[in-house]
Amino acid sequence: MKKRMLEVNDLTVRAPGPTGGKILVDGIDLVIRQGGLFTLIGETGSGKSIVAQALTGTLPEELSPSGRVCFDGVDILRLSAHERRSLWGRKLFLLPQEPERALDPTMKVAAQVEEIFKVLRYSSRRKAREETRRLFARLGLSASNEGRRYPCQLSGGMNQRVLFAMALASPANFIVADEPTKGLDPLLKRRVTDLLGELNRLGKTVFCITHDLLVARRLGGNLAVMFRTRIVEKGPAEIVLERPSHPYTQGLFQALPENGLHPIPARMLQEMQGV
Amino acid sequence: MFEPAQATARDKRTCIVAENISKTFSRRGSHTKPLLQGLDLRIAFGEIVGITGASGSGKTTLGDILLGLVRPEGGRIQWAGRDRTSLTRAELRDLRPKYQKIYQDPFRSFPPWLTIRETLTDVLAYHGLTRGPSDTERRLRRAAREVMVPEDLLDRSPGRLSGGEIQRLALARALLLEPFFLVADEPTSRLDPSVQALVARLIMRVAGERNMAVLFISHDAELLKVVCHRVFALEKGKLHARTAWRRT
Numbered sequence: 408m409k410k411r412m413l414e415v416n417d418l419t420v421r422a423p424g425p426t427g428g429k430i431l432v433d434g435i436d437l438v439i440r441q442g443g444l445f446t447l448i449g450e451t452g453s454g455k456s457i458v459a460q461a462l463t464g465t466l467p468e469e470l471s472p473s474g475r476v477c478f479d480g481v482d483i484l485r486l487s488a489h490e491r492r493s494l495w496g497r498k499l500f501l502l503p504q505e506p507e508r509a510l511d512p513t514m515k516v517a518a519q520v521e522e523i524f525k526v527l528r529y530s531s532r533r534k535a536r537e538e539t540r541r542l543f544a545r546l547g548l549s550a551s552n553e554g555r556r557y558p559c560q561l562s563g564g565m566n567q568r569v570l571f572a573m574a575l576a577s578p579a580n581f582i583v584a585d586e587p588t589k590g591l592d593p594l595l596k597r598r599v600t601d602l603l604g605e606l607n608r609l610g611k612t613v614f615c616i617t618h619d620l621l622v623a624r625r626l627g628g629n630l631a632v633m634f635r636t637r638i639v640e641k642g643p644a645e646i647v648l649e650r651p652s653h654p655y656t657q658g659l660f661q662a663l664p665e666n667g668l669h670p671i672p673a674r675m676l677q678e679m680q681g682v
Numbered sequence: 683m684f685e686p687a688q689a690t691a692r693d694k695r696t697c698i699v700a701e702n703i704s705k706t707f708s709r710r711g712s713h714t715k716p717l718l719q720g721l722d723l724r725i726a727f728g729e730i731v732g733i734t735g736a737s738g739s740g741k742t743t744l745g746d747i748l749l750g751l752v753r754p755e756g757g758r759i760q761w762a763g764r765d766r767t768s769l770t771r772a773e774l775r776d777l778r779p780k781y782q783k784i785y786q787d788p789f790r791s792f793p794p795w796l797t798i799r800e801t802l803t804d805v806l807a808y809h810g811l812t813r814g815p816s817d818t819e820r821r822l823r824r825a826a827r828e829v830m831v832p833e834d835l836l837d838r839s840p841g842r843l844s845g846g847e848i849q850r851l852a853l854a855r856a857l858l859l860e861p862f863f864l865v866a867d868e869p870t871s872r873l874d875p876s877v878q879a880l881v882a883r884l885i886m887r888v889a890g891e892r893n894m895a896v897l898f899i900s901h902d903a904e905l906l907k908v909v910c911h912r913v914f915a916l917e918k919g920k921l922h923a924r925t926a927w928r929r930t
Contacts, residue, residue: 586872590901662876663904664904
């Protein structure tokens with residue numbers, strides 16, 4: 408069995424407040440093995456993005472985490488800001504919700520990918536340019552066309568692919584993708600989902616957050632369902648998605664348009680909090 | 683002031699008409715490309731029309747043209763049976779609030795430094811739709827009830843609300859102005875399936891109850907089939923009819 412790349416024990420995150428603050432994430436336990444693919448689905452506002460921030464050491468200062476987030480044997484929650492920063496790009500790579508926010512608006516996109524080769528892989532300028540051209544071609548972009556443009560001159564889908572090129576260029580083996588398909592049309596959604604699968608096949612460990620059940624199904628791997636700050640169900644994706652055991656997961660399927668567009672009644676949501 | 687009844691008297695059941703609309707777009711450098719080419723669309727009062735299409739196909743631009751936020755290069759728009767360009771300044775001032783929009787990102791409808799109550803109160807005051815504090819309070823309560831949001835959430839700032847709550851309040855903000863026409867631009871794409879169903883069902887209900895026309899933009903073809911009376915795909919600047927499950 409492959410070694411544990413990430414182990415999360417009893418992760419709890421509180422907002423600031425007079426009596427210890429509201430609990431945003433409540434006692435999460437997760438294990439992700441090297442080369443694995445893990446998807447976190449669940450309720451809007453249940454704390455999925457806060458889990459991603461805790462895993463990547465990017466939690467806002469005002470939030471108070473407790474528990475353990477062991478990445479490659481090191482507890483991220485105990486690291487200083489400087490130590491956490493040294494992991495970014497080298498060991499951890501975050502694909503954020505809005506790709507434009509992760510790209511430098513004043514720099515052409517190919518140059519941003521080349522910079523990763525130069526700074527993080529110590530490549531020569533020529534090698535960095537060649538590798539970038541190769542990566543762009545693989546992702547359906549042209550380094551001499553799209554590559555010479557600024558992020559604001561590219562569509563959201565193209566910027567998304569530039570970020571994937573950066574993820575592939577970086578030596579980081581653990582990729583966290585936070586809602587990577589949000590707002591994309593079905594074709595781009597499928598393409599981005601397949602790109603995540605490809606990152607995984609190339610040996611990267613992938614942790615993906617989504618509220619899209621079709622994306623979760625296509626990705627496969629392991630899956631956890633989050634509801635009201637807690638993980639309520641987890642297991643292999645095909646089993647959880649085919650035979651969901653928690654009423655919240657069952658309710659998500661009932662809410663899909665093809666199943667009648669039935670929202671989970673508020674009364675049931677209240678009752679489920681105690682399940 | 684125009685009322686839907688007046689509008690229906692002018693033009694049977696039609697709320698909004700777009701005729702032969704064309705628009706080019708330049709985004710990538712100086713290169714311009716045709717976005718909408720001779721597009722026609724009519725939406726009746728109480729009807730929900732769905733628009734789907736690839737990213738960048740012009741769905742949002744079409745919505746903005748119908749709302750008068752973007753000027754087309756060719757064609758004309760009729761609001762309440764009148765050519766929009768023929769409306770006087772006073773008529774436009776009366777009609778403008780009747781054409782509303784909710785966004786994919788509902789936080790765009792609320793300044794982050796104000797509570798929801800403050801924003802909604804400002805909306806009513808700006809449009810002169812309130813007869814005083816007690817009337818404002820009554821309207822805000824009714825709006826919160828209509829979108830099924832507890833009244834105490836009105837006193838929160840936008841950042842302290844969930845995606846589903848803030849989207850329903852964005853709808854309440856639009857409904858305060860008693861719109862004839864609403865553009866819902868991917869209103870559910872950030873929401874989990876259950877909250878998506880809740881918001882979509884809410885739009886269906888208020889459109890029916892208020893006899894409001896809706897342009898519902900989404901990438902989710904399955905959702906549009908359930909929510910909309912008619913569905914179109916926007917491809918190469920033109921609308922192509924798709925199957926809808928709902929009956930007109």
